[in-house]
Amino acid sequence: MRHFPIFLNVVGRRIIVSGAGECAIAKLRLLLKTEAHIIVFGLEAEDQVRAWASTGKLTLVERALEIGDANGAAMLYAANEDDIEDARVAKIGHDAGALINIVDNLEDSEFITPAIVDRDPVTIAIGTEGAAPVLARRIKADIEERLPASLGILARIGQAFRGRADMLPQGRIRRDFWSRYYEGAGDAALQTGGEKAVNDALNDLLTDAIETRPREGHVSLIGTGPGDPELLTLKARRLLHEADVVLHDQLVPQAILELARREAIVIEVGKKGYGPSWKQDDINALMIKHAAKGAQVARLKSGDPAIFGRLDEELDALDEAAISFDIVPGITSASAAAATIGTSLTRRGRNSALRILTGREVEGFAEHDWRDLAKQDSVAAIYMGVRAAHFLRGRLLMHGAHSETPVTAIENVSRSDQKIISTTLAKLPDTLNAASITGPAIILYGLCPRDAVAASVTLEDAPELYSAGAL
Template sequence: MRHFPVFLNVADRRVIVSGAGECAIAKLRLLLKTEANIFVYGTNAETQVRVWSAEGKLTLVERALKAGDADEAAMLYAANEDDVEDARVAQIGRDAGALTNIVDNLEDSQFITPAIVDRDPVTIAIGTEGAAPVLARRIKADIESRLPASLGILARIGQAFRGRADMLPQGRIRRDFWSRYYEGAGDAALQAGGEKAVNETLNDLLTDAIETRPREGHVSLIGTGPGDPDLLTLKARRLLHEADVVLHDQLVPQAILELARREAIVIEVGKKGYGPSWKQEDINALMIKHAKKGAQIARLKSGDPAIFGRLDEELDALDEAAIAFDIVPGITSASAAAATIGISLTRRGRNSSLRIITGRETQGFAEHEWRELAKEGSAAAIYMGLRAASFLRGRLLMHGASADTPVTAVENVSRSNQKIISTTLAELPDALNAASITGPAVLLYGLSPRDAVAASTALETTPELYTAGAL
């Protein structure tokens, strides 16, 4: 992030626009929404600038900006559409201590003006670091279509009510009060009876919040999928945003954690194979501790919590502590990997069933029905199988599996650094070593990429490494 987004208080402060042409008008349309004292310097002012000046909305000074004009100014826009003149006035602004912006000159500007969605006093600023103004406008249009025009009125009424609402204790009770107001009750009252009805509704909601028994602690065990935030369910997003405490596995990426509220307590309780890990009993104790304080907890688990996620151990602990919970499924790595390589996990005439197995158990290598798995046409999704690749190959070959059985490994499935390795059972350990796999990976035994995908990436008969970006 090159430009740090802030909201600058310009009420009754001097803001300068150097230039009075079309370029300046574009900035003035936005600045006139503020409470700043706007001064425009320039000759041959456009008619619109003169109209605004006559209406008292700004002060027009019909000459070029000079030293001293920018003293005590909060901001200065250089909008002369002349590189030399813009550089000159920008230097005057910088010397005076004003933040300066040279229109259409990102490199020499101290700040940039974002696209803005205005629902005063609610303001949403959208920036793309100057890289894609068209994209910023598209996002702006999308957000504007989602936010009702009444939002500004509701926010203004709510702002005036904050003093009374502050009698509620900070935390969940106060947030629930405002959530009820902004997520339906306020707008319904406004439509039914105007601002008077809104204030009556706020009083009713406040009375309910004071008299209502505090919400008991609750744990939502949420599958976050393979890592791509776009693959989260809507319910997962909502619960994550509402959570007071977020406890997450090590594999849950930062992009998903950033969906939590800024005020939420976020703790990594990672369990890492063959490395330092949180003990399961300590994770259980931490969940129970926060839940008994009334916290709403989002327990984030990579993939789907019901597949090799030690879900039952945590549910048993919550049951024993009499703490309510719910389970939110997530997309498991096998499904995401199959989608990535363009195949289904089952197919008539190829495999009518799929085993989901693990290459590792607490006490060592997992034991499976190797003879059944080795039969032609069998398929399996193997989790945590990287370190066990040689063992898996040996067991399957020993029980009759063909050396040519296809195996596809997908590392960091769905993420930007995803890798796909298409190989055979005989070559599996060597292919994984050659690809330098370090991240989490799922092995799709008996499954290979769709022919069209394979052709598009020029796969050879020998193991070939290719990335998701090439798909």
């Protein structure tokens, strides 16, 4: 992040604009929404600038900016459309202690003006580090469509009510009060009865909050999917945002953790294959400790919590402690991996069943029905199976699997650093070793990427590919 976003208090302060042409007008349209004292320096001012000056919206000084003019100013815009003049006035402003923006000159500017969604007093600033102004405007338009025009009115009424709402204890009770107001009750009252009805609704909500006993602690066991934040369910996003405490696996990426509230306690309780891990009993105890204090806990698990996520162990602990819980499914890596390579996990005429295995628990892994898995129509999703690749190949070949059966491994499924490794059963261990896999990976036995099938299938090839499990 090159530019750190802040909101600068400019009430009663001077903002200088050097230049009075079209370039300056574009900035002035935004600056005139503030409560600052706007002073424009420039010769041959455009009619619009003169009109604003005639109504007292700004002060027009019809000459070039000179030393001393920027003293005490909060900001200075160099908008002369002349590089030499802009550099001159920028130095004057810098020496006077003002923040400097040279229009269309990112490198020499001390700040940039974002695209702004204005629902005063709600203001949303959108910046792209100057890299994509068109994209910023598109995002601005999307947000404006989603935010009702009434939002500013509700915010102003809510601001005036804050003194009364402060009688509620900080934390969950107060957040719930404001959530109910902004997530439906306030707008409904405004639509039916105007601003008076909104104040009445706030009073009713306050009474309810005072009389309602605090919420009991609760744990939501949430599947976060394979890593792409866009694959989260709406319920998962909501519960994550509402959580007081977030306990997450090591594989949950930062992009998902960013969706938690800034005030939330976020703790990594890592359980990662073949490395340092939290003990399950310690994770259980931590969940119970926070929930017992009344916290809303989001227990984030990579993928789906019900698939190799030790879900039952945590549920048993919560039951024993009499802590309420709910389970939010997530997209498991097998589904995401199949989508990534453009195929399905089941297909009529190919396989009517899917096996989900883990290569981590070697004893259980060895006890599978390998003869049945080795059949030509078998498909399996093997989690944490990279280190078990030699064992996997040996057992399958021993029980009659075709050596050319397609196998696809996907590392970091759905993430920006995703890697697809397509091979055959015979070459599986060597191919995985050569790929130097370091991230979480899933192996799809009996499946290959769709483009590989499309590139190779002919009428003559079909029987052989079918016998290898590709079709």
